[in-house]
Amino acid sequence: MTELLTDGLGVSRRTFLESLGGMGGSALLLGGMAALGFGIASAQAGPPDLGSGGAGKKVVILGAGVAGMTAAYELSKAGYEVTLLEARSFAGGRCQTARKGFKLTELGGETETCDFDDGLYINHGPWRIPYHHRSTLHYANKFNVPLEIFVNDNDASYVVFDKGTGPLAGKPIRKGQIAADARGSAAEILAKSVKQGALDQQMTAEDRELFKAYLVHEGFLDKDLAYKGTEGRGWAIEPGAGVNPGPGKESVPYPLADVLHSHAWATLGSVTSYDQQKTMFQPVGGMDRIAKGFEGAIGGLIKYNTVVKTFRQDPKGVTITYVDGDGKPGTLKADYCICTIPLSVLRQLDFGVSPKFKAAISDVSYAPVGKIGLQMKRRFWEEDDHIYGGHIYTDNPDIGSMSLPSTGWMSQKGVILGYYQFGSNAAKVSALSYAERRALAAAAGEKAFPGRFASNVETSFASAWHLIEHNLGGWAQWSDDGRATSYPLLCEPDGRLYLAGEHLSYLGGWQAGGIESAWQQIAKLHARVHAA
Amino acid sequence: MRLFLLAVAAATLVAGPSLAADGEHMFLQSCAACHKPTGLGVPGAFPALAGDKFVMGDPKDPIGRVLNGRGGMPSFANDLSDADIATILTYVRSAWGNKAKPVTTPMVTALRTGGNRENAKAQLQAH
Numbered sequence: 091m092t093e094l095l096t097d098g099l100g101v102s103r104r105t106f107l108e109s110l111g112g113m114g115g116s117a118l119l120l121g122g123m124a125a126l127g128f129g130i131a132s133a134q135a136g137p138p139d140l141g142s143g144g145a146g147k148k149v150v151i152l153g154a155g156v157a158g159m160t161a162a163y164e165l166s167k168a169g170y171e172v173t174l175l176e177a178r179s180f181a182g183g184r185c186q187t188a189r190k191g192f193k194l195t196e197l198g199g200e201t202e203t204c205d206f207d208d209g210l211y212i213n214h215g216p217w218r219i220p221y222h223h224r225s226t227l228h229y230a231n232k233f234n235v236p237l238e239i240f241v242n243d244n245d246a247s248y249v250v251f252d253k254g255t256g257p258l259a260g261k262p263i264r265k266g267q268i269a270a271d272a273r274g275s276a277a278e279i280l281a282k283s284v285k286q287g288a289l290d291q292q293m294t295a296e297d298r299e300l301f302k303a304y305l306v307h308e309g310f311l312d313k314d315l316a317y318k319g320t321e322g323r324g325w326a327i328e329p330g331a332g333v334n335p336g337p338g339k340e341s342v343p344y345p346l347a348d349v350l351h352s353h354a355w356a357t358l359g360s361v362t363s364y365d366q367q368k369t370m371f372q373p374v375g376g377m378d379r380i381a382k383g384f385e386g387a388i389g390g391l392i393k394y395n396t397v398v399k400t401f402r403q404d405p406k407g408v409t410i411t412y413v414d415g416d417g418k419p420g421t422l423k424a425d426y427c428i429c430t431i432p433l434s435v436l437r438q439l440d441f442g443v444s445p446k447f448k449a450a451i452s453d454v455s456y457a458p459v460g461k462i463g464l465q466m467k468r469r470f471w472e473e474d475d476h477i478y479g480g481h482i483y484t485d486n487p488d489i490g491s492m493s494l495p496s497t498g499w500m501s502q503k504g505v506i507l508g509y510y511q512f513g514s515n516a517a518k519v520s521a522l523s524y525a526e527r528r529a530l531a532a533a534a535g536e537k538a539f540p541g542r543f544a545s546n547v548e549t550s551f552a553s554a555w556h557l558i559e560h561n562l563g564g565w566a567q568w569s570d571d572g573r574a575t576s577y578p579l580l581c582e583p584d585g586r587l588y589l590a591g592e593h594l595s596y597l598g599g600w601q602a603g604g605i606e607s608a609w610q611q612i613a614k615l616h617a618r619v620h621a622a
Numbered sequence: 623m624r625l626f627l628l629a630v631a632a633a634t635l636v637a638g639p640s641l642a643a644d645g646e647h648m649f650l651q652s653c654a655a656c657h658k659p660t661g662l663g664v665p666g667a668f669p670a671l672a673g674d675k676f677v678m679g680d681p682k683d684p685i686g687r688v689l690n691g692r693g694g695m696p697s698f699a700n701d702l703s704d705a706d707i708a709t710i711l712t713y714v715r716s717a718w719g720n721k722a723k724p725v726t727t728p729m730v731t732a733l734r735t736g737g738n739r740e741n742a743k744a745q746l747q748a749h
Contacts, residue, residue: 197656197664216749365749437693438666455691458655514652514701521655556656556696562667565749567696599749 134606135224137164138613144170147619150410150422151175153430154392155183157591157604159384160229161428161612162391168616173422174392175412177560181392182381183430184215184561185601188463188551189376196557202524204463204551210498210505212463213377214553216601217507218242218370223602225609226380230373233383240370241496243362244480245269245322248538249354251485256351258344262538265483267323267344268354270310274317275346277309285315319343357483365600372496380601396420401427402442403585426615430591430604432456433580434562447584450576454593456563458516458556462508462531466546469504470539482538487515489534508535508550512564520554527552565592565599581610588615645713648706652698653714661718672718681725684711685733704730 137160147170151158154176166172188194189211192204206212218240219226230237245266252260281302283289289298305311310320319340329338349355362368373379385392395415402409408427412420429436434456441448471477471494478499482492493507508531511519519527528550535543555564568577580589588611590604597603650659657663661672671677677684688707691697698707708727715722 197667198658218749434693452693455693455696458696513696514698517653517655517696518651521650554655559667563696567691569690569697 134609136228137609138616140164140168140612140616142169143620144168144616147171147426148173148407148424149426149428149615150408150424151428151430152398152410153177153183153591154181154385154394155430155591155604156185156226156229156380156384156601157608158183158428158430159381159388160605160608161430161590162388163384164609164612165616166388166391172388172391173424174388175396175398175410175422176392176394177397179394179415180381181385181389181394182215182378183604184555184564185377185381186215187211187213187376187378188553192551194551194553194558196520196554197559199557200524202551205549206463206465206505206551207503210465210503211376212461212505212507212551213372214461214463214551215555216377218372219601220365220367221369221371222364222367223597223600225602225605226600227371229383229605230371230380233380233386235379235383236374237371238374238497240372241479241494242366242370242481243368244477244494246475246477247480247482247494248475248477249357249483250537251352251354251356251483252537253485254351254353256348258348258352258354260537262482263344263352263354264324265357265480267341268349268352269358270320270323271317271343271346272349272355272358274309274311274320274343275349277305278311278315278317281305281309281311281315317343353485354483356485365597374497398431398439400440400442401429401587403427403587408586426586426588426619428588428590428608428611428615430589430608432561432563432591433566433593435560436589441587443584443587446579450579453572453576455567455569456556457512457565457567457599458514458520458554459564460509460511460516460519460527460552460554462527462550462552463505464508464528464531464535464550465505465548466503467548468502468546469498469500470542470546471506472500472504474542475539482535484534484537486534487511487513488519488530490515492531492535492538503548506535508532516554516556516564520557524550524552567598583611583614588612641709642713642716645709646717648702648710649713649717652702653710656695661714661720671714672720674720678715678720678722681711681715681723681729682733684714685725685730689730689734699734704728704734 144165149165149170149172151162151172151174154174158174159181162172162174188204190204190206190208193201195201245264247265248262249265249268250260250262284298284302293301306315309317311317319342321340323343324341325338326341327335327339329335396412398410398412400411407423407425410422410427412422414420433451433454437452477494479494479496482494484491488511489509490511492509495504495506498504509519519530522530528547532544532547555561581594590608590611592598592600592603592607594607595603597606656668657671661670663670685707687695688711689697689699705727707730708725711725714720715725
């Protein structure tokens, strides 16, 4: 970019904008959008049309998470005889909601019972649905699960970055103020550079004027191309009635140097990343409403408390052995098997598959992920800070981000997501007792809401997905090598065994990944049955 | 070169006495949630490190496992420095009755391939 801006490079005015595109600007954007599938939204919007023709064929499905239940729902509709084996006493897999009475025992740890007040909950698994995850929305709609907006971005929310320097470091700063000031100052510098002739050689007069007009609009610049703040960043004194407060008093922007040194700009981007849309949804009452929706439709096919032990297959069919809730062993035979057990768990089971398939199952790692829900005595973030939903951003990797509830507005109490951390930080935090985890989150929250966060914590519910039996991780993490070699192998059946789940999608960790993977696999299975 | 050697000598002097304690501390922080402070793991979920042949074998194997992850284990390539990994593995290879040669930082550096994991982009919000 700097090179392009210097004179003597031989870049003509005509080609300057084109060359920007060539460098990866608009050309990449336009070509890449379609290539990445953005033009067609989350790959599939609806299930494959299987019609009928499954009659007389038996399919056993392992795991009653959203992938397994999707497969069961669609296959049974097409006439297949479906049995679902589920290790837990409830369906949903990771699609869980912790509310009063919900119990969780982490491996090697004590049992934690959620004691939130009635009506309060934390989605410790999936918790938000981007508007373009049409597959997840398809089933929410089908099962009449009421949705509400999940506030995924809020200009009023706080950024608290400790690791920066300068007067803004370590202080709660409104995200919208950082955005206004960073972008306003950047626009001012660019606009003034254009005015001073920095791009005279590279852009036509008409393009320069349009570019300047854009910068004035983008950065709220005045007629002298200066950024002096804007009402959108909030007021020093809010405007109101009469003459006092009357017109109010505008706020003063933070100096660019302070914004830069705070590093708080790291929360900004011209747009959100694709799966972090501003418009997202959550089911009213908890994410497990989605699981309950499936359960209402196909719950009768599920054998609960049934832990799979072995899988064998021959040219005629598959045989599963299991242990049921009473500790009694059992055997199940079917024509085909769809296995949605996470690979972190599956790799330790006795599965009769080809050596290549077996090796591929082990060729992925799973993300340690931790969350904690904190029940607050009062909704101080709404009452005192006027923040309704959205996140509190930190640069403390043991905390990641905190999140304010998008439900129960202006009621007495609420549950805040106190941390959401990954990787080695999640491993580290999960070595703490539940009480220590609560203390960690409470101390971190004090930085954003000094004097009112820790004192309002009533009770908590923490979960570490890598320590949860039958999951052993938050989601699959493929390496580039694994994606190239093992992943495609596992997307194809091994004999009569089909795998499905978020781990076999590029929507990893999202329910849409599980659903769409199931759709793809049952379409393949159905085509095979039809061809036979 | 001479300066480099001096620096190494100084670092060794400073780090030397506390290395085992550092290793234990870092192990308790980053590893013990799954592999447990006893190194015995959780049967059926997380393998025992105590008395384990893989852990005490060719150092390339455990280094590769920590860097790249596998099975249920995540990659720690983005979270731990080469020196941290060396310190932790040296501890693991000598704790709970384990007996194997220390792991050095250059051994880890040599096996680090640049961390191309998708979790490198796991930034502020994930899902």
